[in-house]
Amino acid sequence: MEYAISILPQMWVGVLNTIKIYFLAILPVLPLGVLFAIGKVAGPKPLRWLLNIYTWAWRGTPLLLQLMIVKFGLPVLGINIPEFYGAALVFALNTSAYVTEIMRGAIQSIDRGQYEAAKALGIPYWTTMFRIVLPQAFRIALPSACSEAINMIKDTAIISLISLQDITNVTTQIFVRDKNLIVYVEAFCIYLLLTSVLVFIFNRLEKRFSRHEQ
Amino acid sequence: MTTIGEYFLEALPLLLDGLISTLIIFAVVVAIGFPLSIIVASLKTIGPKWLRRVLGVYTWIFRGTPLLLQLVLVYYALPTIGVVLSDNLVILIVYVLSVTAYESEVIRGGMAGIENGQYEAAKALGMSRVQIMRRIIAPQAVRKVLPTTCSEAIILIKDTTLIAAVGEFDLLRHATSLVTSDFRIDAYVVALILYLIIASILTLIFSKLEKRYPASI
Amino acid sequence: MKKSWLLIAIAILAVALVGAACTNAEEPADPDTQEPTETVDDSWSKVEARGELILGLDDSFPPMGFRDENNEIVGFDIDLAEAVCEYLGITLTKKPIEWSTMTMSINTGEIDVAWNGTSITPERLEAIDFTDPYTNSTPIIVTLADSELATKDDLAGATVGIQAESSALESVEKEPEVVESFAELRQYSTYVEAMTDLEIGRIDAVIIDSVAFYGDFQPNNPDAYKVLEGEFTPEQYAVGVKKGADALREKLNEALQAVKDSGKATEISMKWFGEDLVI
Numbered sequence: 001m002e003y004a005i006s007i008l009p010q011m012w013v014g015v016l017n018t019i020k021i022y023f024l025a026i027l028p029v030l031p032l033g034v035l036f037a038i039g040k041v042a043g044p045k046p047l048r049w050l051l052n053i054y055t056w057a058w059r060g061t062p063l064l065l066q067l068m069i070v071k072f073g074l075p076v077l078g079i080n081i082p083e084f085y086g087a088a089l090v091f092a093l094n095t096s097a098y099v100t101e102i103m104r105g106a107i108q109s110i111d112r113g114q115y116e117a118a119k120a121l122g123i124p125y126w127t128t129m130f131r132i133v134l135p136q137a138f139r140i141a142l143p144s145a146c147s148e149a150i151n152m153i154k155d156t157a158i159i160s161l162i163s164l165q166d167i168t169n170v171t172t173q174i175f176v177r178d179k180n181l182i183v184y185v186e187a188f189c190i191y192l193l194l195t196s197v198l199v200f201i202f203n204r205l206e207k208r209f210s211r212h213e214q
Numbered sequence: 215m216t217t218i219g220e221y222f223l224e225a226l227p228l229l230l231d232g233l234i235s236t237l238i239i240f241a242v243v244v245a246i247g248f249p250l251s252i253i254v255a256s257l258k259t260i261g262p263k264w265l266r267r268v269l270g271v272y273t274w275i276f277r278g279t280p281l282l283l284q285l286v287l288v289y290y291a292l293p294t295i296g297v298v299l300s301d302n303l304v305i306l307i308v309y310v311l312s313v314t315a316y317e318s319e320v321i322r323g324g325m326a327g328i329e330n331g332q333y334e335a336a337k338a339l340g341m342s343r344v345q346i347m348r349r350i351i352a353p354q355a356v357r358k359v360l361p362t363t364c365s366e367a368i369i370l371i372k373d374t375t376l377i378a379a380v381g382e383f384d385l386l387r388h389a390t391s392l393v394t395s396d397f398r399i400d401a402y403v404v405a406l407i408l409y410l411i412i413a414s415i416l417t418l419i420f421s422k423l424e425k426r427y428p429a430s431i
Numbered sequence: 432m433k434k435s436w437l438l439i440a441i442a443i444l445a446v447a448l449v450g451a452a453c454t455n456a457e458e459p460a461d462p463d464t465q466e467p468t469e470t471v472d473d474s475w476s477k478v479e480a481r482g483e484l485i486l487g488l489d490d491s492f493p494p495m496g497f498r499d500e501n502n503e504i505v506g507f508d509i510d511l512a513e514a515v516c517e518y519l520g521i522t523l524t525k526k527p528i529e530w531s532t533m534t535m536s537i538n539t540g541e542i543d544v545a546w547n548g549t550s551i552t553p554e555r556l557e558a559i560d561f562t563d564p565y566t567n568s569t570p571i572i573v574t575l576a577d578s579e580l581a582t583k584d585d586l587a588g589a590t591v592g593i594q595a596e597s598s599a600l601e602s603v604e605k606e607p608e609v610v611e612s613f614a615e616l617r618q619y620s621t622y623v624e625a626m627t628d629l630e631i632g633r634i635d636a637v638i639i640d641s642v643a644f645y646g647d648f649q650p651n652n653p654d655a656y657k658v659l660e661g662e663f664t665p666e667q668y669a670v671g672v673k674k675g676a677d678a679l680r681e682k683l684n685e686a687l688q689a690v691k692d693s694g695k696a697t698e699i700s701m702k703w704f705g706e707d708l709v710i
Contacts, residue, residue, distance in 0.1 A: 010502050059365070060413030061406050062372040062386055069406065072399045072532065075539040098365070105361070144362075157280040163490070163527040165502075168282065173498040176491040176623045179651065181291045188283050195278035290624070293631040301633070381592070381617045381624070394531040394596045395554055 004182050007174050011183075014170030015190060018156050021084065021166065025091035025156075026149060032092070033099030033145070034134070040104045042129060051100070058097035063158050066090050071162060087159050091152065098148050099141075106141035107133060142209055146202035153194055167191065221400045225392055229401070232388035233408055236374045239305060239384075243370060246306075247313040252356065254314055255321035256347045269318075276315035282376050284308050289380045301380050313370055320362045324355035357427045364420035368413050385409070474676035478543055483522045486512050487542030489530035491621060494646035494703045495548040496525075507646065507703040508546050511565065514695050515686040531596045534558040537673050544683070545671035548642065550598035552666075560674050562683045564667035565696070566708045568640045570599035572659040573648075575629060580636060583661025587612040589635040592625035594618070599640050602663040622648075630655075638663065646704045667710075 040051045058066070070090050071083065081089070110133050118128040160169030171187040174180075258269050276284065289304045299307070328351055336346045356363075378387040385405055392401035478484055488496040488504070496506040504525045516523040528536045533545045537559050550568065551561045572591075574580050580589065586609070593600050595618035603610060610616055617634060619625040625637045626648055636659070639648075649656065670687075672680050690696045696709040 006500070010498070010500065013502050056414070056417075057410060059368060060417075061409045062375045064375055065386055065389075065402055065406055065409065068390075068393075068402050068532070069399065072402075072535055072539070075541075076399075101365075154278075154280040157282055162529050165527075168280065170498075170502075171283075172621070173491050176621055177493055177497055177499070179623055179627070181287075181294060181627075184283060184287050184291060188279050188287060191280060191283065192275065192278045196274075199278075290627050290631070298631060298633065378620065381619050381628070383618070387595075390531050391596060399532075399535070 003178075003180060004186055007178075007183060007186070010174060011167065011170055011186060011190065014165055014167035015194075017164065018153070018166040018194070021088050021091065021156055021159060021164070022153055024085075024088040025095065026152060028092045029095045029099055029149070030145070032096040033103050034138075036096065036100040037103030037107055037137075038129065038134075040100065041107050042125075055097045055100050058094050059101070063090070063094055063155055064161055066094060067158065067162050083162070084164060087162065087164060091155065094155075095148060095152050099145050102141045102144045102148065103137060106137035109140060110136055139209055142206055146206060150195055150198045150202060153198060154191065157191075221398075222404050225389075225401050225404050228388050228392060229385060229404055229408060232383055232385035233412075235377070235383060236371065236385045237412075239309065239374050239377065240367075240371055242306065243309045243313055244367065247310045247317060250310065250314045251317035251321055252352055254318035255325060255355070256352060258318065258322045259325050259351070260343050260347055272311075273315045273319055276312050277319070281308070281312055281373055282379055284312060285376060285379045301382060304380055305377055305382065309370070309373075312373075313366070317363065317366055320359045320366065321352075321355050324359040325351050327358065328354055360420060360424050360427070364417060367416050367420070371412055371416065372409065472676065472678045474673065474680075475678035475682045478521065478679060479519075481521075483524045484512070484516055484519070485524045485526055485541075485543045487526050487528040487533060487536050487545045488547035489533075490525075490527040492530075492547055492643070495642065496546075507642075507699060508548065510699045510702070511687075511690065511696060512544075512546055514690045514699065515683065518686040518689050519682065533671070537671060540673075543672070543679065548598075548640065548668055549671045550601075550666035551669050552598060552601050554601070555671065558674065559671045560676065560680055561669040561671055562680055562687060564669040564710060565687055565691070566642070566668045566700075566710055567665050568598070568642045568668055569665040570602045570638050570663040571641050571644060572636050572638055572661065573626075573629070573644055573656050574636045574659060576655055576657045578635065578657060580659055582659055583609070585659070586636060588614050590615045590617065590633070592617045592619055592628055592634040592637045594622050594625060594639070595620055597622075597640070598666045599638055599663070602666055603638055605664055640666075642668075642704070642708065650705075 036051050036054070039047050040055075043051070067087060067090050070086055074081065074086070114132060115125075115128055118132055119125075123132075156166055157168040159166050160172065163169070165173075167187055167190055171183050174183045254269060258266055261269070285304065285308050288299070288308050289301070292299065332350055333346060336350050341349070374384050375386045377384050383391075385408060389401040389405035393399055486509075488508070490496055490498055490504050492506075494506055495508040496504060499505045504527070509523075509525065512523050526542050528542060530547070533549075534555060536542050537545055545559070548568065549555075549561075551564065555561075572580075572583060572586065580586065591613050593603065593616060600618070603616070617625075617628075619628070622637070622639055622643055625634070625639070628634050629637050641662075644656075644658075670683055672683070687696075691709060697707045700707050700709050
């Protein structure tokens, strides 16, 4: 127990980094997801194809592989971004691909009749999309999007493999030094705590939005 | 310097070796995890209260922590309390438990969306709770959640990457060792293509399943 | 159906194109990087102007480079590098990297040197250059104290653990007939995992770099282990630099020699290993 407390300050470094990269990555996810989903449903054909390839490729390959390819592929092409932001970018694009698909499903689940009714009333297509369809789709997609967002905190564990000091990375360093498995138990509890907090926050968010449903 | 085409052929045998480990784990975990998920989801819906609570804690723990840590803890920490499992068994148990935690929640969500009237109608026809679950609710719920199950399946394929934590080699790990010895990232590109092919095949299978078993009959 | 297949084909093409672009971009880059070194080698003047040496390491390799309780990167190699930088009048910046792709980090210029128990291997020599070696490390065979194994030959039929992508692994693979005699050669991401599995009993022996064993595991747990008779080909540790960075390499050699001559290197070795391992 004493040992578990003694390593807490070092674990804290990892916790901060995990939280930092998480928020950096999650901010663009919702706008991107919504934009891409609209593009997939209502965009011109070439755009739709492009977005299809995007979601297909980013959902179909492991995150670690994406991180490696961005890390070493971009410099080869002459693009240099700091590792931390590169990792955040990969996370954002990865999660956005999932959220795009969730949003697309939600948009397409809205009854065609609503478009037709709006058309009959003389409402232009894009107004229908933004004022009528999207608000509904948003509410439908919210629960799945939230669970995606919660999953993301655990996915950040992968950055430990590209030497960024997140919780998992710090855990390995402590384990390698002290050779005491307690540190893994501690990391386990920290993640559980983090996800529980996120679940709580997102549940409130969901309640808030569904309250306006009536 | 060889072209990517030549390199592809050169790297392929080793990567295919990793691919086979990936696919075996996937097949076994799905074969056990999917039926188990349906049972767990049913128990979460109609089981006794204490059982529901236990399953709730189980889901919370397995969905709330990274798979990597689960593997490490079961592999390295369980032996300290006297439980030594072989690597294959550790992989099997942890993956099945983890997949079941997610998939059972997905199916449970599908069950919750089924109209109450159906329960009442079935009850009125004299069916027991287990019968209602097995014959009416579960089949509909499973159909309803096919698209989500498809994404879960693709996630599982990618998560097999983590078996490296217990000293086993999957596709990505083989790619990394090639990158390390050849000093070029082409092996990652080859791995990328292989993953995309698997994900595409899975998507295709599931879209066929969806057509065959539509959500609303 | 047809459409989705077409889509798949095109997308794979797109990915392959990116891959091809990567390799194509590398090809002209090669003579490019070598040409300026022939005309003017600015590898040292760049470091000197910057006033810092960026050292790439895997920060989980005690006792060469790892994190202490205050999350600072410490170790034998770090102390040695500090001494070298002091001699050169520059500061040392430690940059943790993914070790398996270390040579790429050197070649992209992310780091100046790879210095973390970096052994000279023929494969690495194709991609990077090395300074003069500063210490030897021999892959040795370690078991638990009460093991029945006594010599290298006893490993036939045993399950053996080793660190993946390590120099010890390369050394062992030079003796394929020995590897084939093992029941299994299991690769772990760190030595600690391999040693933990040895204690758990899943494996019979671990092949480990002598510096890692004597500098890290043995001192922590003096009576727990036994070193078997027989070892594998020794490796030499040196500092890895970019291919053709001769100016930097020579400057580092000069500094290393000075640190050895002044007795500072021996001092550092005594601190970490309790004996003088510097060559």
